Amino acid sequence: xxxxxxxxxxxxxxxxxxxxxxxxxxxxxxxxxxxxxxxxxxxxxxxxxxxxxxxxxxxxxxxxxxxxxxxxxxxxxxxxxxxxxxxxxxxxxxxxxxxxxxxxxxxxxxxxxxxxxxxxxxxxxxxxxxxxxxxxxxxxxxxxxxxxxxxxxxxxxxxxxxxxxxxxxxxxxxxxxxxxxxxxxxxxxxxxxxxxxxxxxxxxxxxxxxxxxxxxxxxxxxxxxxxxxxxxxxxxxxxxxx
Amino acid sequence: xxxxxxxxxxxxxxxxxxxxxxxxxxxxxxxxxxxxxxxxxxxxxxxxxxxxxxxxxxxxxxxxxxxxxxxxxxxxxxxxxxxxxxxxxxxxxxxxxxxxxxxxxxxxxxxxxxxxxxxxxxxxxxxxxxxxxxxxxxxxxxxxxxxxxxxxxxxxxxxxxxxxxxxxxxxxxxxxxxxxxxxxxxxxxxxxxxxxxxxxxxxxxxxxxxxxxxxxxxxxxxxxxxxxxxxxxxxxxxxxxxxxxxxxxxx
Numbered sequence: 001x002x003x004x005x006x007x008x009x010x011x012x013x014x015x016x017x018x019x020x021x022x023x024x025x026x027x028x029x030x031x032x033x034x035x036x037x038x039x040x041x042x043x044x045x046x047x048x049x050x051x052x053x054x055x056x057x058x059x060x061x062x063x064x065x066x067x068x069x070x071x072x073x074x075x076x077x078x079x080x081x082x083x084x085x086x087x088x089x090x091x092x093x094x095x096x097x098x099x100x101x102x103x104x105x106x107x108x109x110x111x112x113x114x115x116x117x118x119x120x121x122x123x124x125x126x127x128x129x130x131x132x133x134x135x136x137x138x139x140x141x142x143x144x145x146x147x148x149x150x151x152x153x154x155x156x157x158x159x160x161x162x163x164x165x166x167x168x169x170x171x172x173x174x175x176x177x178x179x180x181x182x183x184x185x186x187x188x189x190x191x192x193x194x195x196x197x198x199x200x201x202x203x204x205x206x207x208x209x210x211x212x213x214x215x216x217x218x219x220x221x222x223x224x225x226x227x228x229x230x231x232x233x234x235x236x237x238x239x240x241x242x
Numbered sequence: 243x244x245x246x247x248x249x250x251x252x253x254x255x256x257x258x259x260x261x262x263x264x265x266x267x268x269x270x271x272x273x274x275x276x277x278x279x280x281x282x283x284x285x286x287x288x289x290x291x292x293x294x295x296x297x298x299x300x301x302x303x304x305x306x307x308x309x310x311x312x313x314x315x316x317x318x319x320x321x322x323x324x325x326x327x328x329x330x331x332x333x334x335x336x337x338x339x340x341x342x343x344x345x346x347x348x349x350x351x352x353x354x355x356x357x358x359x360x361x362x363x364x365x366x367x368x369x370x371x372x373x374x375x376x377x378x379x380x381x382x383x384x385x386x387x388x389x390x391x392x393x394x395x396x397x398x399x400x401x402x403x404x405x406x407x408x409x410x411x412x413x414x415x416x417x418x419x420x421x422x423x424x425x426x427x428x429x430x431x432x433x434x435x436x437x438x439x440x441x442x443x444x445x446x447x448x449x450x451x452x453x454x455x456x457x458x459x460x461x462x463x464x465x466x467x468x469x470x471x472x473x474x475x476x477x478x479x480x481x482x483x484x485x486x487x488x489x490x491x492x493x
Contacts, residue, residue, distance in 0.1 A: 049402065060342055063349055063353070071344075074344070075341060093316050093324065100318035104355055104356065108356070135490075146303065
């Protein structure tokens with residue numbers, strides 16, 4: 001099985017972490033987003049949407065991290081512990097509820113804050129307007145509040161006592177804006193203790209390995225400035241920032 | 243009879259819906275098509291009923307659809323559909339046991355959130371609701387950009403998710419087609435000719451409607467399809483409380 005990944009991308013991290021944590025063998029195929037590799041002819045043949053992650057299992061090609069996670073889980077169900085995607089009807093529904101909600105909430109807002117903080121200046125050639133940044137951070141804070149109040153409540157993990165796909169997908173998204181130096185865990189003791197539980201359940205070393213490149217995101221603007229593909233990438237980002 | 247009715251009532255799930263909302267339609271069509279015992283509880287979004295205290299107890303997210311099954315509450319239409327499919331053991335084609343077919347459905351259900359769903363909603367609001375109910379002018383470039391984004395998503399629906407298959411996962415209708423069709427109908431309800439010049443999409447729509455049953459499909463879409471007429475007589479003040487939020491999100 002091949003996984004086309006760039007660990008700068010949150011959904012790539014959840015797929016990477018899951019496969020490694022449960023011992024599913026795969027070949028790591030790097031698609032360097034800041035270098036514009038997703039726009040190569042070769043990658044276009046793999047995924048017409050030019051996004052990562054992509055899974056290739058023999059001739060079967062699959063996109064969307066949530067689908068890839070479920071596929072890997074189903075395929076290796078005999079060796080993957082139940083808690084990742086419980087067989088229990090209600091628990092499973094709660095995992096699916098989070099996985100659905102997060103697209104347009106934590107994922108969307110965390111990504112926006114990340115892009116504004118990490119890439120806006122190098123793409124747009126100016127600082128982020130204050131109201132724009134404040135609004136984005138406010139929206140993100142609302143999602144974090146919902147994560148705490150509705151999805152976690154007083155439970156150790158999103159779905160009860162053990163880690164599931166929901167926690168995995170949640171943590172990689174939160175780490176994105178965090179990597180730009182925004183301490184989202186400050187003043188949030190509940191979220192902090194949940195993060196520690198999740199890191200422990202995944203494995204601290206593995207968690208750090210997956211997050212190594214994104215934590216160095218400070219050097220990304222310089223990397224991009226030096227890259228001939230910047231002009232190609234600019235219009236695509238400008239649309240996001242307008 | 244009394245015993246049977248009580249048992250059926252005890253089994254019935256409560257579905258909190260507003261049929262103006264796309265995901266509410268997929269849930270209702272699924273429940274009705276599969277004869278799942280259910281009770282519909284109306285939550286009028288235009289009247290702000292999602293902000294009522296009692297609804298907050300069903301869903302803190304304060305969105306529709308929401309399901310209540312005894313003490314168990316659930317939000318998010320993909321989660322609700324998967325829950326109902328499993329609990330009521332609906333026919334396999336809705337969410338097949340086959341690994342690859344199932345994956346194709348999961349892939350679509352994931353992708354659609356930030357694609358067709360977002361773009362179709364945006365066109366519905368920019369073309370109809372914002373100008374006609376909120377009485378705010380929508381700049382032409384914004385409208386054109388929204389339609390262009392929707393066109394991009396529709397192209398992907400045809401070229402990547404359908405290709406030359408009758409339905410998204412293969413030969414039979416599944417949750418993916420159901421979720422797709424209700425989203426595609428939203429900009430249609432705003433008066434955008436989505437199917438014109440798209441024979442592949444039109445043929446797929448016909449197959450989906452036939453598989454669901456045209457009568458059921460039309461019944462569930464009646465409210466939203468009446469939108470263009472309704473906005474002429476609608477009291478715009480109803481949406482004032484959400485105006486800032488709506489404008490911020492779509493404009």
